[in-house]
Amino acid sequence: MAFERFKRRGSRPRAGSLDQGLSMLNARVANQIEQRRQRASRLNVRATASVPRNVYYAPDMDGGAEPGEVVWVTVPSRPPKERSMLVVGREHHDILGLLISPEKQHAYDDRWFEIGPGDWEASGSPCWVRLDKTLIVPEADVHRRGTTVPQRRFERVANTLRERFAWS
DSSP states (O other): OHHHHHHHHTOOOOTHHHHHHHHHHHHHHHHHHHHHHHSOOOOEEEEGGGSOOOOOOOOOTTSSOOTTEEEEEEESSSSOEEEEEEEEEEETTEEEEEEEEOOGGGGGOTTEEEEEOOTTSTTOOOEEEESSEEEEEEGGGEEEEEEEOOHHHHHHHHHHHHHHHOOO
């Protein structure tokens, strides 16, 4: 019926208009994501001993960020920098995570725990998580890329949190 109206008026439906619309929508979404990455997240840093909780491995790529997943957060620095963190818990709509770093000097610092290489570090270098500080970030401020820490590695981190910081 709609095509008949176009035919009667002597005009044709524009085939490129859908493609143009999708292209414009894609550009807007990409722009919003880039702006969000350039804006530092609202994050809180607390001593890990002050936020003890039950820690368990439960990555679920269909819902919100869950323990065992790796997410990225834009930390306040000049310029703002995106950093990866291991999710170890939740507090309402906030994610609790441990900062991940590939810096080799962490190997000799007992505040850091080795988790090895993984998709969270593009270079393939071994990485460490900071145990004594927990980042608390609104879930809306984290970027998910479908990355998880293998369960055995996560359990080693969880057991260390239980032993050192009275997590359960």
